[in-house]
Amino acid sequence: MTKLKMTNEFKTLKKFDAGNGREGFLYSLPALEEHGVGKISRLPVSIRIVLESVLRNCDGKKVRRKDVETLANWNAKAPANDEIPFVVARIVLQDFTGVPLVVDLAAMRSAVKRLGGDPKIIEPLVPVDLVVDHSVQVDFFGSAKALQLNLELEFKRNRERYQFLKWGQQAFKTFQLVPPGIGIVHQVNLEYLAKGVLSAPSTINHQPSTIFYPDTLVGTDSHTTMINGLGVVGWGVGGIEAEAGMLGQPVYFLTPEVVGLHMKGQLHEGVTATDLVLHITQLLRAQKVVGKFVEFYGEGAASLPVPDRATIGNMSPEYGATMGYFPVDQESINYLRATGRSDKQCRTFENYFRAQNMFGMPGKGEIDYSVDVDLDLANVHPSVAGPKRPQDRINLPELGKTFRALLEKPVQDGGYGKKNVDLGEKHLVQLNGSAPRDRAMASTDEIEQGINPGDERNKIEMVANRPTPDTGKEIRAASSEMFTHGQSHIGHGSVLIAAITSCTNTSNPSVMIAAALLAKKAAERGLRVDPAVKTSLAPGSRVVSDYLDKTGLQKYLDQLGFNLVGYGCTTCIGNSGPLHPNIEKAIHEFDLVAASVLSGNRNFEARVHQHIKANFLMSPPLVVAFALAGRVDIDLSREPIGKDMNGKETFLRDLWPSLREIRDTMQSALKPETFRKLYRDFADQNPKWNEIPSSTGDIYQWDETSDYIHEPPFFKNFSMEPGHVEEIRGARALGIFGDSVTTDHISPAGAIKATSPAGQYLLSRGIEHSDFNSYGSRRGNDLVMTRGTFANVRIKNLMVPGTEGGVTKYFGNQKSGTGEQMSIFDAAMKYAETKTPLIIFAGHEYGAGSSRDWAAKGTRLLGVKAVVATSFERIHRSNLVGMGVLPLQFLEGASVQSLALDGSEIFSITSLSDKIRPGHHATLEIKGKDRKSHSVPVKLRIDTPIEIDYYRHGGILPFVLRQLLVK
Ligand code: SF4
Numbered sequence: 001m002t003k004l005k006m007t008n009e010f011k012t013l014k015k016f017d018a019g020n021g022r023e024g025f026l027y028s029l030p031a032l033e034e035h036g037v038g039k040i041s042r043l044p045v046s047i048r049i050v051l052e053s054v055l056r057n058c059d060g061k062k063v064r065r066k067d068v069e070t071l072a073n074w075n076a077k078a079p080a081n082d083e084i085p086f087v088v089a090r091i092v093l094q095d096f097t098g099v100p101l102v103v104d105l106a107a108m109r110s111a112v113k114r115l116g117g118d119p120k121i122i123e124p125l126v127p128v129d130l131v132v133d134h135s136v137q138v139d140f141f142g143s144a145k146a147l148q149l150n151l152e153l154e155f156k157r158n159r160e161r162y163q164f165l166k167w168g169q170q171a172f173k174t175f176q177l178v179p180p181g182i183g184i185v186h187q188v189n190l191e192y193l194a195k196g197v198l199s200a201p202s203t204i205n206h207q208p209s210t211i212f213y214p215d216t217l218v219g220t221d222s223h224t225t226m227i228n229g230l231g232v233v234g235w236g237v238g239g240i241e242a243e244a245g246m247l248g249q250p251v252y253f254l255t256p257e258v259v260g261l262h263m264k265g266q267l268h269e270g271v272t273a274t275d276l277v278l279h280i281t282q283l284l285r286a287q288k289v290v291g292k293f294v295e296f297y298g299e300g301a302a303s304l305p306v307p308d309r310a311t312i313g314n315m316s317p318e319y320g321a322t323m324g325y326f327p328v329d330q331e332s333i334n335y336l337r338a339t340g341r342s343d344k345q346c347r348t349f350e351n352y353f354r355a356q357n358m359f360g361m362p363g364k365g366e367i368d369y370s371v372d373v374d375l376d377l378a379n380v381h382p383s384v385a386g387p388k389r390p391q392d393r394i395n396l397p398e399l400g401k402t403f404r405a406l407l408e409k410p411v412q413d414g415g416y417g418k419k420n421v422d423l424g425e426k427h428l429v430q431l432n433g434s435a436p437r438d439r440a441m442a443s444t445d446e447i448e449q450g451i452n453p454g455d456e457r458n459k460i461e462m463v464a465n466r467p468t469p470d471t472g473k474e475i476r477a478a479s480s481e482m483f484t485h486g487q488s489h490i491g492h493g494s495v496l497i498a499a500i501t502s503c504t505n506t507s508n509p510s511v512m513i514a515a516a517l518l519a520k521k522a523a524e525r526g527l528r529v530d531p532a533v534k535t536s537l538a539p540g541s542r543v544v545s546d547y548l549d550k551t552g553l554q555k556y557l558d559q560l561g562f563n564l565v566g567y568g569c570t571t572c573i574g575n576s577g578p579l580h581p582n583i584e585k586a587i588h589e590f591d592l593v594a595a596s597v598l599s600g601n602r603n604f605e606a607r608v609h610q611h612i613k614a615n616f617l618m619s620p621p622l623v624v625a626f627a628l629a630g631r632v633d634i635d636l637s638r639e640p641i642g643k644d645m646n647g648k649e650t651f652l653r654d655l656w657p658s659l660r661e662i663r664d665t666m667q668s669a670l671k672p673e674t675f676r677k678l679y680r681d682f683a684d685q686n687p688k689w690n691e692i693p694s695s696t697g698d699i700y701q702w703d704e705t706s707d708y709i710h711e712p713p714f715f716k717n718f719s720m721e722p723g724h725v726e727e728i729r730g731a732r733a734l735g736i737f738g739d740s741v742t743t744d745h746i747s748p749a750g751a752i753k754a755t756s757p758a759g760q761y762l763l764s765r766g767i768e769h770s771d772f773n774s775y776g777s778r779r780g781n782d783l784v785m786t787r788g789t790f791a792n793v794r795i796k797n798l799m800v801p802g803t804e805g806g807v808t809k810y811f812g813n814q815k816s817g818t819g820e821q822m823s824i825f826d827a828a829m830k831y832a833e834t835k836t837p838l839i840i841f842a843g844h845e846y847g848a849g850s851s852r853d854w855a856a857k858g859t860r861l862l863g864v865k866a867v868v869a870t871s872f873e874r875i876h877r878s879n880l881v882g883m884g885v886l887p888l889q890f891l892e893g894a895s896v897q898s899l900a901l902d903g904s905e906i907f908s909i910t911s912l913s914d915k916i917r918p919g920h921h922a923t924l925e926i927k928g929k930d931r932k933s934h935s936v937p938v939k940l941r942i943d944t945p946i947e948i949d950y951y952r953h954g955g956i957l958p959f960v961l962r963q964l965l966v967k
Contacts, residue, residue, distance in 0.1 A: 009058045009065060010035060013204060016212070016355040019347025024199065024210045027056045030357050038072030042368045044258040044295045045327040045358050047074055049214050049233045050086055052356070056213055057087040062250060071255065076368035079257055083944035085250035088234070089198050089216045090127040091242055094185040096134040096573070096749065096776040097220035097853060099161055101239045102168040102175075103709060103780045105246075106700040108961055109171075111715035119698050121964050124174040124246040129193050130165070131178040131185035133540075135777055136568035138499075138577035141536045142561040150566045151181055155688050157773045160708035161780060166694030179689035182682050183567050184503040185219070186226040187540030190310055191339050191507070192679040194232050196332070196349035212352050218242055218251055222317040222850050222875065223601065226503060229310030230335060231328030231353075236317065238875050239853030240882035244956045247964070252946050256322060258293040259284070260369030263300025265378040269659050272382070272511050273308035274599065274619030277315045277504070278393045279380045284319035285391035287373060291874050294321040295369065300377045301326060302361035306335035307508040314504040315601050317849075318390040322874065328353045329361045340675030384622065386603050387595070387614035388414070396622070397637040403493055403614065404633055407593060416593045416613065418492070423633050426489035427590050429582050431531050488532035490586055490594065496579060497596035497609060498533050498627030499571035500562060500620045503540035505599040512544055513665045515562075515620035516553035517657035522628055523559040525654075526645025530630045532583060535561035538570035542678045547669035560624065572600035573776065574750040576609045587611045597626040604742050604849065606794040610751060625652055707765055709780040713861070714955070720962055722953040727912045728865045728886075731837040733903040734828055735790055735808055736798040736896055741842050742849035743876055745795040747858050748788060749776035749850075756806065757787035757825035779854055782861060789858025790824045797824070798896070799903035811904055812836060817929065819904060828862040838862065839907055841896050842869040847876025856883040860955075866909055868924060868938055870895050877941050884955040886912075887941035888922060894936050904929050909938070914952065918943050 012031040018024035029048055032055060033040040040048060051071045057063045063085045070082050093101060109119035136154045140146040155162070162180070169177045178188055195215050202211040215232045218224065222236035237251060245251050261284070267276060284294060296312065304312075309326040316324040326332075328349070336346045353359040382396040387406065394402050404423065409415020490496065505511050529535055537557055539545060545564060548554040557563070569575065576596070578584075587594055588611075595614040596603075603615035616632060626632060629641045640649035683690060695701055702711045737745075752758050752772040761784065762772055778784040790797075791806035799809050800821055809819030810827040812834055822830075831838055840859065846869035847855060856879035859867065866886040880887045888909065908925040916922075918940070925935040942948055953959035 007059050009060070010037060010055060010068065012055060014355075017351055018210070018212060019351045020344045022210075024212045025202070025204055026212050026352060026355060027052055028356065029055075032072060037069060038074070040072055041357060043074055044260065044293065044367055044369060045362070046233055046293050046295055046323060046325040047071065047258060048356070048358055049216060050084060052214060053087050053216060054084065057085075057250070063087070074255060076258070076370045079255040079370065082255050083252045083946065084255055085252055086216075087250045088126065088218050088245055089213060090129070091124070091246055092185055092189055092193065092217055092219040092221075092224060093128065093130040093242065094134050094221050095130065095132040095161070095165070096779055097239045098130040099165065100779045100853060100857075101220060101243055102130075102165065103712060104239075104243055104714070104957060105172065106168070107711050107715055108957065109699055110702070110711065111718050111961065112965065113699055115718070115965065117965060121967075122247070124172055125248040126174065126246060128172070128175045128246055129178065130175065131183065131188050132162070132165070132180040133184045133568040134573050134575075135161075135180065136538075136566035136570060137575035137774070138534070138536045138538070138565045138570050141534055141565050141577075142563055144558070144563060146563050146565045151688065154180060154566070155692075157771070158777055159692065160706050161777060162689070162692050163694045164700070164709045164780060166692060167696070167700055170694070170696055171698055171700070179682055179686045181567055181686050181688075183542065184506070184540030184569055185221060186223055186314065187503040187507040189227050190230060191541055191543060191675055194227055194230055195341075195345060196230065196232065196328070196336060197352045199348075212348065214352070218245055220853070223314050223503070225316035225323050226310045226314035226507070228313035228316070228323050228325040229306050231326060231332045233323065233325065235323050236875060238856065238879035238882055240856065240879055240956050244960050247960050249960060252944050253322070254291075254943055256291065256293045257370035258295055259287065259289050259321070259371045259373060260367065261294055261296050261373045261375060262298040262364055263296060263304075263375050263377055264298055265300055265376040266303060267377045267380060270382060270656055271380050272514065272619040272621070273311040273508055274505055274511055275383050276308065276377070276380050277312045278383045278385045278390070278617065280312055280375070281315055281319045281385065281391050282393040283373070283375065284321065287371065288320070290320035292321055292370070294319070294324045295367075296324065296326050297362045297367070298364060299361075300375065302329060302331070303377075304331070306331055307510065311504055311508050315390065318601055327361055328359060338670065338672055340672035340679070382622070384597075384616045384618040386616035388603060388605055390601060390603060390617055397635050399616070400633045400635045400639075406614075407492055418593065421492060423492060426491040427586050429488050429490055429532060429580075429586050430486065431488060431580055431582065432486035486531065488530050490532050490583065490592065492593045493614070493631045493633035494592070494594050495533050495597055495626050495630050495632060496583060496594045497571065497576055497598065497612060498529070498535050498623050499576065499596070499598040499600070500537045500623050501570050501598050502572035502600040504572075504601045505620055506538070506540040506544055509544075509547060509666050509670055510662050511599070511620045512539070512548070513551070513553070513662050513669075514657050515624050516548055516551070516557055517661055517665065518621045518624050518655045519560050519562065520553055520556040521655040521657070522624070522650075523556040525650055527628050527642045527650060529560050529627045532580075533561070533627050533630060534576070534579060535627055536565040536570060537562040538566050538568060539564070540567065542567060543674055546674050546678065550669045551665050553665070560627065562624065562627075571596075571598050571608060572602070574607050574609070575774065579609065579611065584611050595632040597623050597632070599623050602849070604744055606748075606750070606792060607744060610793060621656070625655065707762065707767060707781055707784070708778060710783055712782040714957060715961070718958065718961070720965065722958070722962065725912050725914050725916055725952055728837050728839075728909040731839045731865065731907040731909070732811055732831060733799060733841055733901070733905065733907065734824060734831070734838040734862065734864060735840050736901060736903050737840070737842040737846070738796065738798060739843035739870070740845050740848055741795065743847055743852035743855040744849050745792045746790055746847065746855040747775070747785065747852050748792040749852075750774050752778075752784075752788065753793065756791050757823050758784050758791060761787050782857070785854045786858050786861040787825045789854070789862055809903055817904070825862070832863050837865040840864055840867045841901060842867065843896065844870045846870075846872050847880075848873040852876075853879055856880045856885060859883070860885050872941055877943075878947070881942055881947045881950055882956040884951060884953075886951065888924070888938040889941050891937055891939060899926065899936065901926070916940060916942070916948060918945060918948065
């Protein structure tokens with residue numbers, strides 16, 4: 001391990017008892033307070049942890065004395081608008097965002113080599129862990145073979161990416177990889193990667209010593225905040241910022257406000273951690289916590305075990321906060337012990353936090369927060385959230401009523417605009433008919449993979465989920481002994497996907513065991529799931545399977561079709577896989593508002609499945625319950641869920657397990673040895689990974705025949721001189737969007753349509769539609785991703801009213817004053833021929849959702865110079881700057897609507913020069929069709945001084961590369 005060079009600017013280096021007879025050093029926050037640098041003991045714990053990093057890294061250059069003093073004097077009610085240089089201890093990545101990041105590192109190495117330098121100067125300086133979890137898709141389900149078959153397909157589809165990652169694993173020393181089939185990044189982080197406290201060798205007073213510091217991180221996934229539940233500070237950043245962090249740059253952020261959420265009371269029997277987090281999401285959305293830290297404290301917070309806290313931390317992006325942090329206390333230590341961490345590690349964790357005066361859940365009045373919010377846990381009720389946003393919580397009894405109202409509510413008011421709906425009307429769907437196969441489904445070859453031709457059972461199980469002529473009824477019955485008929489009746493509100501998915505919940509044994517116990521009671525009464533419901537179970541670690549197997553509960557989930565489909569994100573990231581083609585046909589034909597129920601954290605349109613319009617987030621036991629009910633237009637508190645084997649009506653209350661049952665089951669099943677055993681020697685536990693061949697060497701040999709990995713153009717013609725900040729003149733609008741355009745709208749992760757520019761490109765490369773894979777998996781190829789930018793099938797460009805998908809009007813052809821309709825990509829390329837700069841206009845919360853760097857990279861590669869929006873979400877704004885695209889915000893009162901923009905105008909952005917400062921006001925000049933000009937001021941959303949540098953250099957990567965090359 002690299003030896004740390006320690007500074008002691010504030011004379012705060014102190015010895016402490018690191019446990020088990022070891023002595024170590026730390027940068028003491030109490031000592032800093034004693035020296036009169038701020039009232040540190042009154043600071044929120046999350047701020048203190050960041051302060052420790054700033055103090056430890058204070059070298060007068062990257063981190064200045066002033067930075068320490070400013071943060072130590074954080075004023076709760078009026079935090080200074082200063083940027084904090086936060087050097088994190090480590091980085092976590094998932095494969096969708098991690099692959100392009102390793103591609104960029106490889107491209108930087110190639111650029112350094114071209115410039116005659118040593119490529120090895122490009123090397124992560126902090127430990128980086130990449131967990132391959134986002135690629136597995138639910139192609140097979142409801143079968144004992146589903147896991148193996150989905151894994152087979154995953155490896156076949158992602159072979160090139162995995163070969164590349166294996167190259168990265170050997171090329172970069174500080175880069176560790178968790179192969180596919182092990183778990184989901186945030187659950188793996190919680191159960192294994194997180195240490196609580198890290199250490200490094202050092203020399204202090206000329207003696208070899210060890211320095212200890214809190215575990216902190218950033219991750220290229222917005223739900224990195226799940227680790228806040230363990231008392232670890234960390235959050236999601238764009239891939240671009242993470243790259244800079246890896247290369248030794250601090251992560252910069254503005255001094256935040258900290259919302260203190262005081263919890264009191266206890267959760268009632270029957271109320272889950274999922275209900276609690278949906279309640280908190282709604283509560284905090286209303287509090288407008290975007291860009292703020294939230295810290296949970298009080299006796300209610302102390303009563304929550306770490307998995308519940310992690311569920312709450314996980315959904316920080318949904319309530320909009322940078323973090324949802326729980327201070328370290330005895331529960332945190334208990335969790336580390338319960339998950340197999342060593343005694344040495346647990347003692348160090350406890351001793352360190354005690355020595356820093358940061359151990360224990362704070363009580364009311366002990367800490368100064370910017371905003372105080374109270375929550376009585378006794379007021380939380382069973383809930384779901386949806387159908388389109390996670391903050392739209394619905395009390396369970398009201399779901400049926402709410403859904404019925406939404407069906408007829410006008411589209412512009414968030415409804416579905418149906419008229420005279422008869423919810424009793426159902427349409428017969430044959431599930432064993434000879435419908436055309438969905439081209440997105442796997443090829444016959446793939447289905448055949450792993451089949452032993454002589455094994456009839458295997459054949460049956462493999463086709464069970466891929467309906468082909470004459471197979472439905474018998475096959476489903478044969479494969480899982482549950483599907484008793486091969487047809488269904490579906491209508492508005494029918495549940496067509498029921499997924500126990502997402503690390504948000506699968507990391508929490510109490511809700512997973514509750515789901516399994518509910519399945520047991522249902523299965524024992526003979527209740528069954530309708531064959532139209534695509535059921536799946538995708539835990540975030542193999543520990544879940546271990547306890548479900550040990551308790552004998554998995555078999556009941558199997559009986560309801562919740563067979564294990566993989567250890568990965570699956571439905572949570574939109575990899576729900578295809579529905580039966582006849583179901584899709586019926587949805588289209590009758591324009592059905594069908595439903596999904598999932599234990600995920602996001603339900604934006606087209607996120608879960610392109611054809612499912614109503615998506616409800618809920619706890620795993622409720623997912624099982626709604627799968628059994630088969631519809632969402634129901635009040636499960638009063639209406640029966642179904643009939644048992646004797647024809648007797650069964651209610652949710654008959655199936656719901658008691659807290660005691662859940663606790664007893666958990667205690668018998670969760671053992672630290674299991675965690676130790678399952679988190680050892682990953683490579684040995686996945687032979688398929690070992691079979692993948694990979695190249696070696698410091699420089700990646702780019703392969704022009706690959707359609708997954710391609711050298712991006714970011715460093716082509718790279719020079720050592722940065723550019724200048726210049727005005728943008730003669731620009732055209734490439735798109736005008738409304739409110740809440742998510743990064744998923746901008747850069748979708750899911751299926752690639754054959755008719756889309758990306759689809760056409762892949763077809764032109766000789767790739768069959770069945771082999772397209774998803775956008776998420778092609779993020780190592782800029783040629784696909786640029787074509788996929790703004791290509792979400794649900795994005796609505798107001799320049800072309802009444803359309804959906806990535807279309808725009810091209811006004812470069814002066815003969816056509818009304819503009820020529822074409823794809824956004826084609827228009828961008830045509831504008832590029834005339835070097836016409838492009839602008840995107842948008843409403844509120846532009847770039848909400850996942851931290852998706854391709855949403856910024858694709859924007860840049862389409863030739864967009866600026867995005868003008870009413871407001872931005874935090875990560876996407878910083879990613880735009882990180883890619884050298886200017887984010888600009890309308891001032892109060894101005895908007896696309898108030899300016900009556902239709903996209904036919906010619907725009908200029910003036911008052912821009914090298915002298916710009918954060919928050920600078922520029923001018924947006926608009927020349928309309930009538931040739932009249934008018935202008936409005938717009939605010940630069942370059943928020944920190946370092947971002948000015950990034951923008952001037954054309955982005956963060958050229959900035960870092962130039963820094964490294966001059967060293
Ligand atoms: S399961 Fe969902 S929340 Fe967890 S890492 Fe995957 S996509 Fe993100």
